[in-house]
Amino acid sequence: KIFTSPDQLTTTTYDFVIVGGGTAGSVLANRLSEVDNITVLVIEAGIDNKDILPVQVPFLGVTLPGTSVDWNFTTTPQTGLNNRVIPYTRGFVLGGSSSVNLLTFNRGSDDVWDRWADLTQDAGWSWDSVQQYYLKSSRLVPPADNHSTLRQVDPTVHGNGPVEVSVPGFPLPIDDIVVSASKQLGGRFAFNEDFNSGNFVGVGFMQSSVGGGERSSAATAYLEPVENRTNLDILINTRATKLVQSGKSGYTPIFQKLEIAQSNTSTPIEVCARKEIILAAGVIGTPQLLLLSGIGPPSAFKNSSIKPLVNSPDVGLNLVDHPLVPNYFSVSSNGTWDDVLRNGSILNATLGEWIGARQGLFVDSPGNTLAFMRLPPNSSALEGISDPAAGPQSSHTELIFVDGFAPFGTVPQPSTGNFITVLTNVVSPTSNGSVTLASDDPFDKPIIDPRILTSDFDIQAMVQAINDAQTFLASSSWQAEFKPVPFGDLATATTDEAKAAFARNNSVTVNHPGGTARMSPYGAPWGVVDSNLRLKMALGVRIVDASVFPVIPECHIQGPVYIIAERAADLIKAAYGLIPGQNTTSPDTCN
Numbered sequence: 001k002i003f004t005s006p007d008q009l010t011t012t013t014y015d016f017v018i019v020g021g022g023t024a025g026s027v028l029a030n031r032l033s034e035v036d037n038i039t040v041l042v043i044e045a046g047i048d049n050k051d052i053l054p055v056q057v058p059f060l061g062v063t064l065p066g067t068s069v070d071w072n073f074t075t076t077p078q079t080g081l082n083n084r085v086i087p088y089t090r091g092f093v094l095g096g097s098s099s100v101n102l103l104t105f106n107r108g109s110d111d112v113w114d115r116w117a118d119l120t121q122d123a124g125w126s127w128d129s130v131q132q133y134y135l136k137s138s139r140l141v142p143p144a145d146n147h148s149t150l151r152q153v154d155p156t157v158h159g160n161g162p163v164e165v166s167v168p169g170f171p172l173p174i175d176d177i178v179v180s181a182s183k184q185l186g187g188r189f190a191f192n193e194d195f196n197s198g199n200f201v202g203v204g205f206m207q208s209s210v211g212g213g214e215r216s217s218a219a220t221a222y223l224e225p226v227e228n229r230t231n232l233d234i235l236i237n238t239r240a241t242k243l244v245q246s247g248k249s250g251y252t253p254i255f256q257k258l259e260i261a262q263s264n265t266s267t268p269i270e271v272c273a274r275k276e277i278i279l280a281a282g283v284i285g286t287p288q289l290l291l292l293s294g295i296g297p298p299s300a301f302k303n304s305s306i307k308p309l310v311n312s313p314d315v316g317l318n319l320v321d322h323p324l325v326p327n328y329f330s331v332s333s334n335g336t337w338d339d340v341l342r343n344g345s346i347l348n349a350t351l352g353e354w355i356g357a358r359q360g361l362f363v364d365s366p367g368n369t370l371a372f373m374r375l376p377p378n379s380s381a382l383e384g385i386s387d388p389a390a391g392p393q394s395s396h397t398e399l400i401f402v403d404g405f406a407p408f409g410t411v412p413q414p415s416t417g418n419f420i421t422v423l424t425n426v427v428s429p430t431s432n433g434s435v436t437l438a439s440d441d442p443f444d445k446p447i448i449d450p451r452i453l454t455s456d457f458d459i460q461a462m463v464q465a466i467n468d469a470q471t472f473l474a475s476s477s478w479q480a481e482f483k484p485v486p487f488g489d490l491a492t493a494t495t496d497e498a499k500a501a502f503a504r505n506n507s508v509t510v511n512h513p514g515g516t517a518r519m520s521p522y523g524a525p526w527g528v529v530d531s532n533l534r535l536k537m538a539l540g541v542r543i544v545d546a547s548v549f550p551v552i553p554e555c556h557i558q559g560p561v562y563i564i565a566e567r568a569a570d571l572i573k574a575a576y577g578l579i580p581g582q583n584t585t586s587p588d589t590c591n
């Protein structure tokens, strides 16, 4: 059941309390409440996801930042971006960021997972071990227009889970050009039939969390189908404000209790978890809640009223994100969708096609094709550092090809003309930032400083990506009809130095942050959780969301979050001997 106020709960004691009904939280809510007599409470700060048209329509995802489904965070002035402050979108809605994201669905290269296994000294995170969780979380479905997907995707590498994944359902004129340029140029631009086969290098078709032309999110795939289970309560519009120490085991604090509130003027209510409190509040919400509870580096509590309870030096650190630069090109073809965003009647007709039959441009997020690219081996960006990518199947940069003027940056769409956009991203960044408290008020926004483009590697890799985009567009496949010409400030950025300046002026983020409660080997002094995702130096708390990434994956990251959450559900079930369909007598109590 979904409740909108804590007064509606008939109990305040559950087996598991999950903080955050987002991507990972929804998976856990589903998988843990599979066990009949296990009770689960989900606390979600945001709103219900149902009946919000721009959440459902894939193309309209780009309009969600700044609306009621967004936490509306911003960064600190970013020194790598000429002190610009940029929006930092996070889902404030059931399904969390999977309800507001731009839908690209990747599972990460095999190398990503094998590196995690090395870093955590736990083979349970290797690809061989987590593959089952990838297969359990998503499945390939036909594209909205049902076209033949031969050579666009390899059905044999996909699974049978609830998240629906498909290739674009509204082919666009540039799709064939991208494929033909890839085949023409080969080498670093070689065609890759399916990134989700584990090799994230080359040019290929976008796969997105879209089924039947609609967004498939953690809320639609995992939460909605089970929201009427009698052992699952979902409380929305309510924040977890503090973990409360409920006892000690030797010197180790136990946290079984959690304060929740609907505003900073309402009296908090305490809920209790007989077995565990699971933090799935995301890469900003999770470290904020830990810090509000006195769990973090001692320095965080120096001038604060918060009593330090657990010395956990890494909480809120290692915030790593993928930077994104929109590169605009004017084109000679009118085969772009620019007029859809300029002309109300075309927009309404396009929306009508979606509403009437789940067909047309709006069945996809902008960008039907993309490239994941490794830097040339002799790149100066790699001189003197160890390669930041996880291995040869992981890339350093990404190019997304959009058949129109993609409204991702600060440059407004021109009122006339046809454009394409190449979004250039650095997917193995080495810049590293933080989330810290602005105050001890849980309703205050925290201080978010991702330090985008502050490392030499990141800026040099971004310049290489901008150059790669232009090399690709110079091929005869592109020059035959579209004839792309750099537009705006990109037109005058003809040297690497000027391109670096262009990147600093125009970069935003792909919204892929991770790492603020990273996992590390059991017993290691660094890291916030162990490789079973249990909060270190405390009992009763596990963390399951993008904050536990030990290092950022070189891909879009919702797929890895689903994998983490599916594996976490099995780790938790194993820890308590929980078997779906079987009753478990629980000796645990709330103290």
Ligand SMILES: Cc1cc2nc3c(=O)[nH]c(=O)nc-3n(C[C@H](O)[C@H](O)[C@H](O)COP(=O)(O)OP(=O)(O)OC[C@H]3O[C@@H](n4cnc5c(N)ncnc54)[C@H](O)[C@@H]3O)c2cc1C
Binding pocket: 019, 020, 021, 022, 023, 024, 025, 043, 044, 045, 046, 065, 089, 090, 091, 092, 093, 094, 095, 096, 097, 098, 100, 101, 102, 103, 104, 105, 106, 238, 239, 240, 241, 280, 281, 282, 283, 285, 286, 289, 510, 511, 512, 513, 544, 545, 546, 547, 556, 557, 558, 559, 561
């Ligand atoms: C605009 C945007 C575009 C993106 N595009 C893509 C993409 O195309 N492909 C891709 O793979 N990834 C994309 N991502 C990233 C991806 O969606 C996220 O990394 C992933 O969904 C994060 O999952 P999570 O479980 O860690 O957190 P979330 O899904 O964000 O869940 C956290 C939940 O906790 C709730 N919460 C936070 N604090 C509290 C609290 N104190 N009390 C109660 N509830 C709380 C939040 O409201 C939220 O519902 C994008 C993200 C954004 C924002």
